Amino acid sequence: MYIIGELINGMYANIGSAIKEKNKSVIQKCALDQVNAGADALDINCGPASSQPVLDMAWLVEVVQEVTVKPLSLDSSKPVAIESGLKVLKNKGIINSTTADSGKLEILVPLAKKYNAKLIGITISAKGIPQNKDQRLELAATIISFCSDAGFSLEDLFLDPILMPVNVAQAQMMDILESIREFKVIAGPSLKTIIGLSNVSQGAHQRPLINRTFAVMAAAYGLDAAILNPLDKDLMDAIISAELILNKQIYCDAYLDAYRKK
Amino acid sequence: MATQLMIEKWLGNVSTTTIGATKAEGGTRANVVKIGGEQGLPFLFQEAAMPNKPVIAFEVWDIPPVDWPDELVKSLGSVVNDPFAWAEKCVSEYKAKILCVRMQGAHPDFGNKSADDSAKFISQLLKKVSVPLIIVGSGDDQKDSQVLPLCCEAAKSERCLVGSAVQENYKTLVGAVLADGHNIIAESPIDINIAKQLNILISDMGLSLDRIVINPTIGALGYGLEYAYSIMERARLAALAGDKTVGSPFICFVGQETWRTKEAMISQKEFPAWGPEAQRGVAWEIVTAAALIQAGADLLVMRHPKAVEKVNKYIGSLMESSL
Numbered sequence: 001m002y003i004i005g006e007l008i009n010g011m012y013a014n015i016g017s018a019i020k021e022k023n024k025s026v027i028q029k030c031a032l033d034q035v036n037a038g039a040d041a042l043d044i045n046c047g048p049a050s051s052q053p054v055l056d057m058a059w060l061v062e063v064v065q066e067v068t069v070k071p072l073s074l075d076s077s078k079p080v081a082i083e084s085g086l087k088v089l090k091n092k093g094i095i096n097s098t099t100a101d102s103g104k105l106e107i108l109v110p111l112a113k114k115y116n117a118k119l120i121g122i123t124i125s126a127k128g129i130p131q132n133k134d135q136r137l138e139l140a141a142t143i144i145s146f147c148s149d150a151g152f153s154l155e156d157l158f159l160d161p162i163l164m165p166v167n168v169a170q171a172q173m174m175d176i177l178e179s180i181r182e183f184k185v186i187a188g189p190s191l192k193t194i195i196g197l198s199n200v201s202q203g204a205h206q207r208p209l210i211n212r213t214f215a216v217m218a219a220a221y222g223l224d225a226a227i228l229n230p231l232d233k234d235l236m237d238a239i240i241s242a243e244l245i246l247n248k249q250i251y252c253d254a255y256l257d258a259y260r261k262k
Numbered sequence: 263m264a265t266q267l268m269i270e271k272w273l274g275n276v277s278t279t280t281i282g283a284t285k286a287e288g289g290t291r292a293n294v295v296k297i298g299g300e301q302g303l304p305f306l307f308q309e310a311a312m313p314n315k316p317v318i319a320f321e322v323w324d325i326p327p328v329d330w331p332d333e334l335v336k337s338l339g340s341v342v343n344d345p346f347a348w349a350e351k352c353v354s355e356y357k358a359k360i361l362c363v364r365m366q367g368a369h370p371d372f373g374n375k376s377a378d379d380s381a382k383f384i385s386q387l388l389k390k391v392s393v394p395l396i397i398v399g400s401g402d403d404q405k406d407s408q409v410l411p412l413c414c415e416a417a418k419s420e421r422c423l424v425g426s427a428v429q430e431n432y433k434t435l436v437g438a439v440l441a442d443g444h445n446i447i448a449e450s451p452i453d454i455n456i457a458k459q460l461n462i463l464i465s466d467m468g469l470s471l472d473r474i475v476i477n478p479t480i481g482a483l484g485y486g487l488e489y490a491y492s493i494m495e496r497a498r499l500a501a502l503a504g505d506k507t508v509g510s511p512f513i514c515f516v517g518q519e520t521w522r523t524k525e526a527m528i529s530q531k532e533f534p535a536w537g538p539e540a541q542r543g544v545a546w547e548i549v550t551a552a553a554l555i556q557a558g559a560d561l562l563v564m565r566h567p568k569a570v571e572k573v574n575k576y577i578g579s580l581m582e583s584s585l
Contacts, residue, residue: 250500250508252458258507261462 005034010047282394517565
């Protein structure tokens, strides 16, 4: 599974104050810790408290790029903040994210094309959060057809079925899992799917347990990528083991180490 | 309508292992042999590059061969009674680019030569021939643990390929190989899980993955060839998908496995319907090698000069389409 580390987010107190004080070492340590724990890419989010997201995003990208060449996922609801990050990216990045609203798609898809970035498309719209699998599929179709028409390569698109907290939307969990499987067959070659894992346990007790249980189930439904906390070793071990059961990795006694080495 | 090829894109590749060191590199070899480096499945040149072609190593022993069928011994001639002459003949007459010397004489049942004597043999052999060497033990783990480290030392800086490390016994050899600048053969019993585990154990000791060559253990045609084939194919597919821990080149002991089969050994007198044994064994060695080359074999250790000649020709014709 393609792991995007979620910890560089101004929402967390240590990162929030590091951004404010322009403290590079806190950010860089957080980046390296995640990479060493197995992250394939890092999410960069200046957080809701940032008063100058355009400057903060570019600063974060530059600071993280000093210590790793892993791809960065630029996470903001403001396209200007995303673009300021894209401008200073050295490697192919990921835009996190567009919704199925035409207003968003019209800005972010051309941006992804211009900067040769990947794009996460979340199946929500101004009408709200979808309530079942069919609504998710409809929104996915909207995103896919917009991207196709705009000449954006679907190989660079990740579809996110929008994961809801289990204590809010328990009835939707199976819809979400089935959406992952069905997103993959909408277009050929098979589209990539992604989730923001931590949402599933928002506000619940036993968060790590709920997170890793869902991650393993989603892996079985064919999930390709997840934004999550890679420092949660039990979570990473569970995902690696799930890939083993799914015959995506060759077993050996040291398979956990082997995965982290590759 | 023209047929459209389905082209696979691979993320990973096989590591490249260099055997032999020239003067400039601190050794005394006249040439080096590079194996591995494939970026796709064998010979699918439209899909990916295959920078190094499969290489055949002649097998020689440090003592006259024991239990080899008459036909095989006859093909090599009287030189087999003198290991140095045998090695020299492989290089001068059969144009071997690399030799695989088996320290059979150190085996407790085959003369029990001392580790010092074995090391001396390697020193002398290095003076007699200038091609890179593969050095393999006698098969007696305990004795090999004494013999191989001294052979490694005798060949210091010549960047040989030395084996075999097995899961139960690898530390001594890895240490010796690290100290003297060689490559190692990691042997697993037709078991991909152990092959992967052993590569991890060896690389954990500090020997980089590009200095490991996997011996997946093979069977000759009719003796489990297809098991070896499928193990090699599975490892190679995983390597190409990005798993570096199984991304080492393969060495296959084709001669050793072929020349102990009933089909290669038994005389026409005993099985008239099988035809002359002179052709049968050679054919068996050729067919076994040809199949393994398609499975991804990078280095083939073979015995019969005629079989080597034919398989070299086969490799040449396969590589032609890369031009």
